[in-house]
Amino acid sequence: MISKRDGRKIPKHIAVIMDGNGRWAKKQGAKRIFGHRSGVQAVRDITEGCTELGVDHLTLYAFSTENWSRPQKEVDGLMTLLVKTINVELPTLMKNRVRLTAIGDLQGLATGVYKNLSLAIDETKLNKGLNLILALNYSGKWDLTQAFKVICGEVIKGIIKPEIIDEDLVSEYLSTKSIPDPELLIRTSGEMRISNFLLWQLAYSEFFFTEVLWPDFRKKHLNLAIDSFNDRERRFGQTSEQLDFQ
Ligand code: IPE
Ligand code: IPE
Numbered sequence: 197m198i199s200k201r202d203g204r205k206i207p208k209h210i211a212v213i214m215d216g217n218g219r220w221a222k223k224q225g226a227k228r229i230f231g232h233r234s235g236v237q238a239v240r241d242i243t244e245g246c247t248e249l250g251v252d253h254l255t256l257y258a259f260s261t262e263n264w265s266r267p268q269k270e271v272d273g274l275m276t277l278l279v280k281t282i283n284v285e286l287p288t289l290m291k292n293r294v295r296l297t298a299i300g301d302l303q304g305l306a307t308g309v310y311k312n313l314s315l316a317i318d319e320t321k322l323n324k325g326l327n328l329i330l331a332l333n334y335s336g337k338w339d340l341t342q343a344f345k346v347i348c349g350e351v352i353k354g355i356i357k358p359e360i361i362d363e364d365l366v367s368e369y370l371s372t373k374s375i376p377d378p379e380l381l382i383r384t385s386g387e388m389r390i391s392n393f394l395l396w397q398l399a400y401s402e403f404f405f406t407e408v409l410w411p412d413f414r415k416k417h418l419n420l421a422i423d424s425f426n427d428r429e430r431r432f433g434q435t436s437e438q439l440d441f442q
């Protein structure tokens with residue numbers, strides 16, 4: 197059941213495609229990395245907002261497998277910013293009881309980035325508040341592919357019988373295992389695409405697109421997204437009339 201606050205349904209899991217940092221910087225005649233740095237304040241504000249609203253899981257798309265094809269300088273800048281932000285924010289995460297986790301091909305990150313991330317994940321692992329999930333070196337196709345590999349391996353070893361494979365089993369082999377699918381996906385910057393984010397998990401999510409660029413995104417925008425979520429009728433294939441009787 198989705199929890200309620202101020203008469204509104206609050207999603208248990210919100211996923212965000214944080215987009216528009218580069219355009220935000222360009223508008224002020226600054227370098228793209230300035231946009232990424234400015235985006236950290238939006239991450240802080242939305243993490244705090246989700247904690248206040250009682251959201252259980254917040255997944256932030258921070259770096260896609262495709263983002264490696266950006267100029268090397270930008271990739272390096274993003275990785276440096278990631279490590280710095282994790283280290284600077286760690287005391288705040290502890291104070292607010294936020295549990296940091298990550299999904300994606302983490303072994304593909306540079307050793308230093310992986311180490312810093314792992315330390316923060318370990319330090320916050322007993323926190324009982326919001327689960328802040330960073331999608332790093334992540335893509336939905338990667339997630340499905342790694343799941344297929346593991347499932348096939350277990351079928352060959354006889355651990356899994358092919359006839360027992362169902363949707364719940366597939367979900368358990370994805371990087372988001374044991375996390376409910378996001379009820380709400382937010383994408384900033386006006387783009388209307390998934391960009392290889394959570395392909396399986398977004399099967400029935402409500403999508404909220406806003407023109408606001410990520411560095412400008414604040415709690416008030418998060419609240420607009422939740423208001424919009426509350427206006428949706430989630431039918432899951434049924435008819436409106438059927439829902440009235442439930
Ligand atoms: C999102 O902002 C941050 C990452 C993808 C890492 P962008 O860097 O994609 O900004 P735009 O879309 O170019 O404005
Ligand atoms: C998606 O944004 C990835 C992240 C937010 C990390 P992009 O800016 O990379 O996506 P495209 O290239 O516009 O699809």
Ligand code: MG
Nearest residue numbers: 215216217218
């Ligand atoms: Mg972009």
